[in-house]
Amino acid sequence: MNNKIPVGISNRHIHLSSAHLASLFGEGYELQELKPLSQPGQYAAQETVTIVGAKGEIGNVRILGPIRPKTQIEISKTDSFKLGVAPPVRDSGDTAGSPGLKVVGPKGEVELEEGVIIAARHIHFHPSDAKSFGVADGDKVSIRTQGERSVVFENVLCRVHEQYALDCHLDTDEGNAAGLKTGEFIELIK
Amino acid sequence: MNNKIPVGISNRHIHLSSAHLASLFGEGYELQELKPLSQPGQYAAQETVTIVGAKGEIGNVRILGPIRPKTQIEISKTDSFKLGVAPPVRDSGDTAGSPGLKVVGPKGEVELEEGVIIAARHIHFHPSDAKSFGVADGDKVSIRTQGERSVVFENVLCRVHEQYALDCHLDTDEGNAAGLKTGEFIELIK
Numbered sequence: 156m157n158n159k160i161p162v163g164i165s166n167r168h169i170h171l172s173s174a175h176l177a178s179l180f181g182e183g184y185e186l187q188e189l190k191p192l193s194q195p196g197q198y199a200a201q202e203t204v205t206i207v208g209a210k211g212e213i214g215n216v217r218i219l220g221p222i223r224p225k226t227q228i229e230i231s232k233t234d235s236f237k238l239g240v241a242p243p244v245r246d247s248g249d250t251a252g253s254p255g256l257k258v259v260g261p262k263g264e265v266e267l268e269e270g271v272i273i274a275a276r277h278i279h280f281h282p283s284d285a286k287s288f289g290v291a292d293g294d295k296v297s298i299r300t301q302g303e304r305s306v307v308f309e310n311v312l313c314r315v316h317e318q319y320a321l322d323c324h325l326d327t328d329e330g331n332a333a334g335l336k337t338g339e340f341i342e343l344i345k
Numbered sequence: 346m347n348n349k350i351p352v353g354i355s356n357r358h359i360h361l362s363s364a365h366l367a368s369l370f371g372e373g374y375e376l377q378e379l380k381p382l383s384q385p386g387q388y389a390a391q392e393t394v395t396i397v398g399a400k401g402e403i404g405n406v407r408i409l410g411p412i413r414p415k416t417q418i419e420i421s422k423t424d425s426f427k428l429g430v431a432p433p434v435r436d437s438g439d440t441a442g443s444p445g446l447k448v449v450g451p452k453g454e455v456e457l458e459e460g461v462i463i464a465a466r467h468i469h470f471h472p473s474d475a476k477s478f479g480v481a482d483g484d485k486v487s488i489r490t491q492g493e494r495s496v497v498f499e500n501v502l503c504r505v506h507e508q509y510a511l512d513c514h515l516d517t518d519e520g521n522a523a524g525l526k527t528g529e530f531i532e533l534i535k
Binding site for chain 2: 156170172231233244275276303304305306307308309310328329331332333334
């Protein structure tokens with residue numbers, strides 16, 4: 156079964172710049188870790204914010220740490236209809252030309268000019284995993300899920316880095332469409 | 346391009362029995378048509394209800410007409426988490442053992458004992474379409490979507506009837522995961 160990869164279903168979340176963290180939570184504020192994520196050094200913070208669009212708002216949006224150079228909000232297409240925003244499907248970090256949203260924290264608000272994306276599905280590989288699966292950074296592969304709602308997701312980006320642990324990241328629309336939960340496994344189809 | 350089939354993305358909705366229509370809207374009430382659906386004789390009604398689960402509620406749930414022998418609520422997996430209910434993935438009409446929800450209308454409430462499902466993806470074929478696609482009632486096929494979020498959905502039920510018009514029905518999780526909108530086309534893969 157060496158073509159099996161664990162799945163993490165990503166709910167909506169936000170990565171904050173240090174300037175925006177200060178605006179939302181106060182000068183000098185530091186994020187408190189709630190629990191570690193699958194990728195080494197990444198964590199879900201105890202803190203949440205509210206995101207506000209033209210048509211609606213969503214509260215309890217989890218902040219993921221650590222701080223990043225640029226603020227980025229990752230939502231599902233389902234969320235985008237509720238908020239009234241039309242984000243592109245993008246790889247993390249590629250936010251140029253994406254729309255913004257208002258972010259509300261306990262000590263202030265930030266009106267983002269850009270940074271809202273729907274995260275493109277992807278797989279994190281440590282270089283040793285990449286070797287064993289025969290993939291290289293930047294490859295696009297297909298994956299198959301199991302069960303009554305089985306799906307083949309195409310155009311899945313392979314990301315290879317020494318800081319990565321093997322994990323396939325889908326969003327909640329993808330997870331729900333496939334009837335898939337965090338910790339279950341998908342099969343790589345090359 | 347004779348392997349292309351139009352898609353309809355079904356948002357959450359409810360079909361009502363005549364007894365439940367009377368309980369929710371009053372004795373003798375008749376549904377008012379808002380717009381016809383893709384299947385001949387079926388329509389979206391002007392009327393909506395609120396559905397209430399253990400964890401939350403969702404308003405403005407569209408009633409689809411005409412009246413049916415049994416009340417049935419079709420929601421997405423995303424909706425199920427918000428409501429706090431765990432419906433099975435089922436073909437329409439197959440509600441035995443499914444959970445219920447509270448339904449609230451302008452004149453009363455109904456506590457359903459069962460009837461909440463996640464609709465299994467399916468394609469409606471007129472017999473002439475079925476002949477041209479080479480499928481029979483009850484067949485399971487796969488379908489491929491186009492675009493950056495392209496997906497192959499497996500286990501898609503073929504339903505063939507003289508009252509049907511060619512249309513592939515997916516729910517909002519499936520449509521959003523594939524970046525697909527009503528009126529776009531999928532490709533049948535046998």
